[in-house]
Amino acid sequence: MSGNKAKLGLLVAMACILASGVAAGLRRPVAAVRKVDLARALPAALPGWATRELPLGETETVVEAVRGILNFDSYVYREFKRGAQVFTFYGAYWSAGLMPAQSVASHSPDNCWVLAGWTCLEWRSRAALRGAAAGLGPVEERRFGSPGGEVVHVWYWHLQNGRSSAYGFRGDLLRYASRWLQDGFRQIFTGPPEQFFLRISSPRPLEELAGDPGLEQLLGTLSDLVVSAPAGPAS
DSSP, rough: HHHHHHHHHHHHHHHHHHHHHHHHHHHHOOOOOOOOOHHHHSSSOOOOOOEEEEESSHHHHHHHHHHHHHHEEEEEEEEETTTTEEEEEEEEEEOSSSOOHHHHHTSSSHHHHHTOOOEEEEEEEEEEOOOGGGGGGGGEEEEEEEETOOEEEEEEEEEETTTOOOOOOTTSSHHHHHHHHHHHHHHHOOOOOOOOEEEEEEOOOOOTTOOOOHHHHHHHHHEEEEEEETTOOOO
């Protein structure tokens, strides 16, 4: 009987916390929300690289479906090529209040690519990069293998209110679940933060591009956008 009372007490306490969080959110003053158009904010071309826009899907129907699922304010998806060198950049932006951080995190390569049949061959979480990339904070570094044998090297960042807040490799279940719960609890009181998801991919190790003036220009522009994000809680 005492065990049932303890469980009931815990449920009541959790309900009170949730109710107080909702009430606090309702009382929170509405601040001005900025909007970022990534296609306008980022350079359309990089010095020394041929550039082309890439679609989000093979058909208009698929593109619209993807846009509906991701629910971003703006995005950019481009390929940069120079001789045998090539890399792609994908960036998406959500203004504050638009999408829960967990929803954005669920569309990282660790989830979407793996569900599509890709295998994570190597990973490093919260790795430090030099140059303009350092302005974006710690990066998630991956090496993926496709079902057809293709190997792709990936850097990606999930930024909340200007801070690198990626959940890390989902194989590290404890850290991944901990971040999921932390963000869920915090957003009860604060609402979803402003978010960027940025991904750079290449068939070659991305370290080979370190210091390239074109890539530095892209990363520097992104860093300027991110550091001008509104201050807010994101760990």
